[in-house]
Amino acid sequence: MIFLCYWFTWEGKKTKITRCSTGNILYCYVIMLKEKALQENLIPFLECKDYTVSGERYSVLRNSMYDLLVTSPVPKDLENYYQSDAYISHTDAKKSLLDKVYQAVKSHAIRKKVALINSFSTTQKTLLDIGAGTGDFLQECLQNNWEAFGVEPNLKAREIAKNKNVILEKDLSFFANQKFDVITLWHVLEHIENLEIYIQTLKNQLNENGTLLIAVPNHKSFDAAYYGKYWAAYDVPRHLWHFSQTSIQKIFEHISMKVVKVLPMKFDSYYVSLLSEKYKNGKMNFFKSFWIGFLSNRKAKKTSEYSSLIYVIKNQQKHTEIALKPL
Numbered sequence: 001m002i003f004l005c006y007w008f009t010w011e012g013k014k015t016k017i018t019r020c021s022t023g024n025i026l027y028c029y030v031i032m033l034k035e036k037a038l039q040e041n042l043i044p045f046l047e048c049k050d051y052t053v054s055g056e057r058y059s060v061l062r063n064s065m066y067d068l069l070v071t072s073p074v075p076k077d078l079e080n081y082y083q084s085d086a087y088i089s090h091t092d093a094k095k096s097l098l099d100k101v102y103q104a105v106k107s108h109a110i111r112k113k114v115a116l117i118n119s120f121s122t123t124q125k126t127l128l129d130i131g132a133g134t135g136d137f138l139q140e141c142l143q144n145n146w147e148a149f150g151v152e153p154n155l156k157a158r159e160i161a162k163n164k165n166v167i168l169e170k171d172l173s174f175f176a177n178q179k180f181d182v183i184t185l186w187h188v189l190e191h192i193e194n195l196e197i198y199i200q201t202l203k204n205q206l207n208e209n210g211t212l213l214i215a216v217p218n219h220k221s222f223d224a225a226y227y228g229k230y231w232a233a234y235d236v237p238r239h240l241w242h243f244s245q246t247s248i249q250k251i252f253e254h255i256s257m258k259v260v261k262v263l264p265m266k267f268d269s270y271y272v273s274l275l276s277e278k279y280k281n282g283k284m285n286f287f288k289s290f291w292i293g294f295l296s297n298r299k300a301k302k303t304s305e306y307s308s309l310i311y312v313i314k315n316q317q318k319h320t321e322i323a324l325k326p327l
Contacts, residue, residue, distance in 0.1 A: 035196035038063060038070070038241075038251070045069055046229045048236045051279045053084045058236040066250050069219055069242035071234075074193065081238055082154060105267050106136065113186070114140045116263075116310075120211055122181035128205070131188030132168050135161030142166070149175065172201060179205055184213045187308070190239040196254060203255050203315070212257070212313040215265060216243045220305040222296040223269050223276070232275035233268075233307070245304070248311050261312035264300065269293035269307035 042061035050056050059072045075081060125146045129138050132150030134157050141148040152158050152168040161168050183202055192198045202212060217233035219242040224231045234242060249259050270293035277285045300306040
């Protein structure tokens with residue numbers, strides 16, 4: 001089958017759809033209509049500042065139907081908003097106390113993530129990590145006998161990963177003809193512009209009984225409500241979408257996928273609160289941050305609204321319930 005590339009003009013912005021054959025171009029168009037629905041009937045929710053790079057202010061708008069928040073506007077040069085040493089996921093920096101806290105939490109989280117994927121029953125142990133950063137998660141996967149691959153658009157992060165003998169590709173198109181048992185996006189989905197098209201691509205690259213793992217911040221958490229416009233996980237304009245459990249479930253239903261398990265990331269409330277305190281008061285307050293993080297986790301025991309959540313997602317037609325322990 002011959003695959004073509006199509007360009008649509010979508011509200012003044014060109015959107016490229018790849019891997020659409022002449023037989024499924026209508027289906028691709030329907031996907032775009034669904035994505036447009038995510039950005040309709042938006043009402044003001046709050047105004048946030050970019051504390052990492054530009055100092056600019058952005059609107060965060062609410063889609064009530066999906067319980068989804070949307071950043072507006074999206075800068076045309078969005079890639080430039082990642083060009084900062086303060087954007088720590090693209091570095092292995094341990095200069096400041098905040099850097100050291102981040103790296104310590106990251107190391108603990110990586111071990112938990114690998115334990116999670118090791119709990120899956122897979123045939124070939126093939127894994128694709130999207131937004132792989134400096135490659136630490138993939139390095140641990142390789143050491144656990146996974147055939148692991150990664151995508152990372154940031155050149156500096158790819159070079160750091162290469163020094164760890166982890167080779168990352170620039171974009172997903174490199175793996176267009178491959179399928180995987182597990183695809184992971186650890187705090188990545190909120191960065192994706194053409195959301196519906198992208199998740200359809202993820203579905204296409206999963207094996208039939210494969211597992212998609214999505215970790216994203218949760219705007220319904222107590223720490224999000226407490227810090228409001230200072231909540232660090234809004235991270236405008238890099239975070240384009242701000243998800244809830246309802247929005248994740250509804251969006252993946254569009255492509256016949258189902259959330260089969262939701263797991264908490266309990267350490268995130270502490271780190272996010274630490275950064276939020278800095279944004280709110282101009283300095284870090286470890287005691288206050290720890291208390292808010294603790295309260296957020298304690299309240300979430302009843303509400304399940306943790307600061308960040310991991311969604312275990314599988315195809316609706318054939319999925320298997322998985323017994324998993326919280327991270």
